[in-house]
Amino acid sequence: MVYHTLYVTPQGAALPYREWLALGGFATSSFFLLSGFILAHIYMGEDGRVLRGGTMRFFVNRLTNLYPIHWISLALFLTVSIAGVNPINRFSLMTLDGQTGGFEYLDAASTSAIIAATILMLQAWHPLYEAINPPSWSLSALLFFYACFPWLAPRLLSVRRKGVAWVALWLLYLMPPVLFAAQHEYAPAAVGFLYTNPLVRLPEFAIGILLYGLYRHRGTDWVCATPARRAATLAFVALSFIAGVKAVAHGSFGWQYIVHNGALLPAQAGLILVCARITMPVCAARLSARLGNAALSLFAIHLPLFLVFTKLGKLFALGMDPLQCVQQFAACLNASRDVTPAMALYPAYLIGTVIAAVVFQERIVMPLRNTLRARLLRERIRHETAGRSSGHAM
Template identity: 45%
Template sequence: MRKTIVGLDAMRFVLAVYLMVFHTIHAYPQANDLPLIWLTDLGGFATSSFFILSGFILTHVYIERGGALRGGTRDFLVKRLSEIYPIHLIGLFLFTLVLLISTRSFDLFFLPSLGRGAQSAVQLSTTPGVFNWLLNILMLQVWDPRYSSINAPSWSLGCLLFFYLCFPILAPRLANMRRRAIALIAIWLLYLVPPLTVVLMGAYTPVAVGTIEHNPILRIPEFLGGILLYSLYASGHLKWMLGGRWRKPVAAAFVVLSFLLASRLIATGPLYLLYVLHNGALMPAELALVVLCADAHIPRWAHRTVSRLGNAALSIFGIHGALFAVAIKGLKLTDVNEPILRCAAHFSACAASAKAFEPSMASYPLYLIFTVIAAVLFQERCFVPIRTAIRRSLLRQDRRLVDRPGFAKV
């Protein structure tokens, strides 16, 4: 299939912006008074959709019609790892700079939670603290369920790392399966087993949450589902959902209603539903969303802008946490009734005093716009040259770069 999939670039950008809002808006206490604020609580839907999208588009780009891996395993791994490691390391570096100018210590680590109430933290001694930092640097922190990632959004990059390592082995086999629809349903049902198990066990500890929500082995069904979904889409087996005047609107209504219902349940429903909604219950709606976006018509005049925004999705994901930490601290410091020079000379004292102030949401839209612009510039002027240099140094004959114009990049 040679069709460009610009609709997936639009989807990636929207998911990245939604996750940015999900991670930041509740830092403003007054956000709780906003109407429909509960619509910002479904970060799991966006992350799961992104994992499915990754499997979908990688199959589109790398799997030949006969099921062979285009370019070979080494070519694939170099290109994929050069896509996520630089962004991860730069994002972690920026977050480290934020820690240097803040009052938070380097040995304080947050614990995984279901998002209800304040997140707990623990202070580690030198050896386990250094080890946890090392895991975060290597993007292996998702294998230790006891602690959240230092740069909170980066856990999903750790999952992608594992997915990429599995892709050359699993994707050709899945793409060649005869009963792919049945396999997709089976993967979905298997995906539901772990969250249902911990619900029956009544396990809501940080370790249980970290395992269910962040463990790559338990999250890979979404990625595998994306591989199978593309095979069904490319072979025309999903025309029943896309053909006719009413089928697409019905599928879109299913996605919207699923999102609305899940958002409401996340905000007000019983605690046990959070596991299931985060892991598996929404997968049919997420699969439908990917197919609808893949089949969406984007005006030709908008292709370049949409592609630029979509390509910056991972950069938004990687740097928005550090940028927000700087922005929120800056807002609080402006409320401290001290001269600028005095605050500069006694920064720690001013920073400690600023903690008591509530930041105003008036500048929040500016933060969102600034982060998107910064991410696009970072992607094009910083990340792409680094990625290109890595690929040129590790791939002597890079005959088939994935960066083909018009194709969504993941």
């Protein structure tokens, strides 16, 4: 959230510790890794070969959570963008940090195709432009990961030498960024392909599944079994993060590829393993569960809410009466274009967005999700019952 919002303001861009907050990809990669780990824990049986509840129930449970979050956040982003007089056919080119970015204005057919792909949650497959709601590419990647999980998880968890498989997948994941860096491929299509393509990012999810297999069979005790080992692992995570920051800040563009796509995976895995060993106090367990459940919602809505926050901050800086702005909306927008909102309000945005994500998840997404699940699973049971009845009749 900080990565996507802090540096778009002049004050944020001038912060002296900017490089320490520039590894936004660390959080996304950790999230993909954790998704594979948690899904394997929830859905795979003791032998790692059977999907609990069956494939249909898995897809219903996953998609009824993913699509409502995506559609509502997309509608919010489009509404805020259009209200802010941003052209609907303007798309940002994918770039590395430090590269000169840019926009392209597309014709009606191309714009409609991108919007249709975004509605279907397929936007991560387009390498050239950022998604309409840029962070939503991660939801598109998750959709592909979910589609692979029923086939992928049993095969990965049945591998005997999981540690060897883990290292092999990690090295496989590192190959594309190393090759692109060696060839100096830094065009927008190359950046988009490496950063958001679901097939390229699939090894992170698969490594998370393998990591759970190792954890379940105590193959990771050497990392996190004792307090001393956990402390050593956290030190490794910290040193890896520092090395990644320095490589991105002072190295060539190629280091951005390598750090973003795979170099920090061992550190991310270590962090997950240490956290998996932590027993939460009862007083904090419910809060942490609520925050964890709202993670996808936070991914999806933080940028639309930042656009709202920025507009409100500009209006406050102008000192204009909100009622007057409602009556003279276009005039207020034009007057606020060159105004920079105060950074003093930024902490309020961070806290407010986390609270909004929890409320959004619990008050909107969960009731809608539960209704859809009940409806879809009831229809499935009805069809199965009808099929058995007709079979007996024959």
